Amino acid sequence: MAPSNAAANNYEQYHQSRMEMMSKAIKAIAFKKQETTKVFQKGDEVEVARQEYGFIGSYYTATIISSVGAYHYRVKYHTLSNEEYAPLKDVVTATEVRPLQPHQHEFMRGDNFCLYDMVDVFSKDGWWFGFISGKIGQEYYVYFPTTGNNIAFPPRMLRFHQEWSNGKWIFPPRQGQIFDLY
Known part of the structure; x- marks a missing residue:
């Protein structure tokens, strides 16, 4: 049974509000700095939160090469490369670095996401x-507030977001609801 126009309008207003x-x-x-509660050592695997325009809200895996002073690290990215296609190396602030997220088990990945x-x-x-x-078929639509996209x-490309806080990984409270609202 199709929803009434009033119900559809109410849902659309609710959806836009959410x-x-x-x-x-x-x-x-995304705009806040990471906590600097952990000191990283050479060889540690980390995620670097890029703070440049166009990259805010993104995290890239890297390896710590060395400390640079008290509040910076030299890193080598795993997936980013320079013009010669060699792994990109960069100096980043301690507030841009966090440990790698723990592996999410299958029950925390896949098709378990909610609106x-x-x-x-x-x-x-x-x-x-x-x-x-949103969700259409087997694909989830993801809205990125920092880019507007x-x-x-597909679900295999997604993981639940976690925040590094007080020396441990925290899942934000789930805001979701089931997709079949009518």
């Missing part, structure tokens, strides 16, 4: 932070 709320929450997280869940999507050589904005991805 999209705005989630966008504000994600922007607040408005905060997720990371592996795209363009890194993990990009957004939230589930809304793109469909």
Whole structure:
């Protein structure tokens, strides 16, 4: 049975309100600096939160090459390369570095995402932070508030977003709801 026009309009208003709320929450997280509660050593595997325009809300895996002073690290990226196609090396601040996220078991990946869940999507050589904005068929639409893009991805490209806080990984509260609303 199809929803009435009033129900569809109410749902659309609710959906837009939730999209705005989630966008504000994600922007607040993406623009904040990482906690510097962990000191990394040469050889540690990490994620680097890029803070340049066009990259805010993205994380790239890297290896610590060395410390540079008290608050910087020299890193070698796993997936980013320079003009010669060699792994890109860069100096980043300690507030851009966090440990690698723990592996998410199969029950935490795959087809278990709900509308408005905060997720990371592996795209363009890194993990990009957004939230589930819809689902069509087997693909999830993910909205990226820092870029304004809304793109469909297969579930294998997604993971639940986690934040590094007080020396441990935290899952944000699930904001989701089931997709069959009518």
